[in-house]
Amino acid sequence: MLRTARRLTQALAHGPLVRADLRWPSVAGADLLERSALETVSHGKHLLTRLDDGRTLHTHLRMEGTWQVRRTQQPPQPWRQHTVRVVLATARWTCAGISLGMVDLVPTSREHTLIGHLGPDLMADDVDVATAAANLRAQGDRPVGEALLDQRVAAGIGTIYTSETLWLLRLNPWQPAREIADPEEVIATAARIMRRSADAPSITATGDPRPGRDANAYGREHQPCRRCGSAIRQGRLGTPPTDRVTYWCATCQER
Ligand SMILES: [Zn+2]
Numbered sequence: 001m002l003r004t005a006r007r008l009t010q011a012l013a014h015g016p017l018v019r020a021d022l023r024w025p026s027v028a029g030a031d032l033l034e035r036s037a038l039e040t041v042s043h044g045k046h047l048l049t050r051l052d053d054g055r056t057l058h059t060h061l062r063m064e065g066t067w068q069v070r071r072t073q074q075p076p077q078p079w080r081q082h083t084v085r086v087v088l089a090t091a092r093w094t095c096a097g098i099s100l101g102m103v104d105l106v107p108t109s110r111e112h113t114l115i116g117h118l119g120p121d122l123m124a125d126d127v128d129v130a131t132a133a134a135n136l137r138a139q140g141d142r143p144v145g146e147a148l149l150d151q152r153v154a155a156g157i158g159t160i161y162t163s164e165t166l167w168l169l170r171l172n173p174w175q176p177a178r179e180i181a182d183p184e185e186v187i188a189t190a191a192r193i194m195r196r197s198a199d200a201p202s203i204t205a206t207g208d209p210r211p212g213r214d215a216n217a218y219g220r221e222h223q224p225c226r227r228c229g230s231a232i233r234q235g236r237l238g239t240p241p242t243d244r245v246t247y248w249c250a251t252c253q254e255r
Contacts, residue, residue: 001042001156002123002198004067008049011069011093012037019076019089022057024103032057037088043121044155048111049088056108059086062101069095119154122191123198129191133183144180145173145246146237148190157190160218161197162237163247165190167217172255173237173246217247225249 020032036052047067049057059065068079072094079087079096086097097103106114119135120128132154139147147153148162157165166173168189171180180186216226221234230251236243 001045001047001061002195004061005040005042005047007069008037008040008047008067008095011095012040012049012088012090014092015090017088018072018091019087019094021084021087022103022105023085024100027103027105030105032088042123043115044118044151046115046118048114050108054108056106056111057086057088058102058104058106058111058114059097059100060102062099064099065097065101066099067095067097069093115155118151121155122187122194123156127187127191129184129187132187136177136180136183136186139177141176141178143174143237144171144177144186146244147177148186149237149244154187154190156194159244159246160215161190161194162244163218164193164216166246166248166253168193170252172253173235173248175255217249220247225252228252 016034016036017032020035022028022030022032032051037057038050038052040047040049042048045061047059047061049059051057070077070093072089072092076089076094079098081098083099084096085100085103086095088095104114120132122132135153136144136147139150139153145162145166148157148165149159162173165186169186171186177183217232220232222231224230225232228249228251230249232247233250234245234247237246238244
């Protein structure tokens with residue numbers, strides 16, 4: 001998502017919008033022509049495109065959504081997909097949001113009402129580590145691995161970075177969140193490896209992390225721990241049907 005946000009920011013940074021189609025019932029009549037898109041930021045899976053008139057275009061990719069960027073052509077070339085929901089174009093670049101799960105237009109000052117139920121975004125440029133750490137500690141007896149996967153604690157951590165973070169810090173995934181001595185270190189570590197991964201070329205086109213050969217724990221069941229040589233184990237966090245997979249070393253992440 002961070003990558004998508006960066007691509008949109010770069011593509012739309014060159015002058016006012018020469019085309020702005022919103023094919024979504026609640027915002028279909030909105031006029032964005034001649035406005036400039038200042039930046040697009042991601043928050044979890046939300047994308048917030050801030051305009052120079054104090055409004056924010058809020059889009060969400062859900063499961064299938066994607067943004068495509070092309071050179072702007074004259075006359076404008078239609079997109080083949082009939083599921084295009086948003087087209088934003090400057091004289092140079094045209095961005096199409098396809099199969100989006102949500103399109104809203106809100107005052108920029110009200111962005112928090114869209115994303116207020118999410119914890120701090122660990123992919124943000126200025127990560128709010130203190131708030132996320134406080135959220136984590138407040139999870140009490142809940143296993144730390146399960147708490148880290150809760151988007152209300154911190155947005156953006158998935159199963160990969162939960163496993164990797166806990167391995168790096170030698171924390172057992174089932175240790176109660178309130179027992180974590182340094183929750184800020186947990187959050188800062190997760191944010192660091194997430195950012196490093198987003199900046200690395202081994203990321204899929206959608207911006208999702210791909211568990212590569214670099215993983216220490218994730219996807220390495222039965223393989224030797226890179227620290228102690230014990231076999232990495234696989235387990236489930238949470239309760240079905242919302243349980244999630246995790247990987248850990250029972251020796252150096254012992255409770
Ligand atoms: Zn180990």
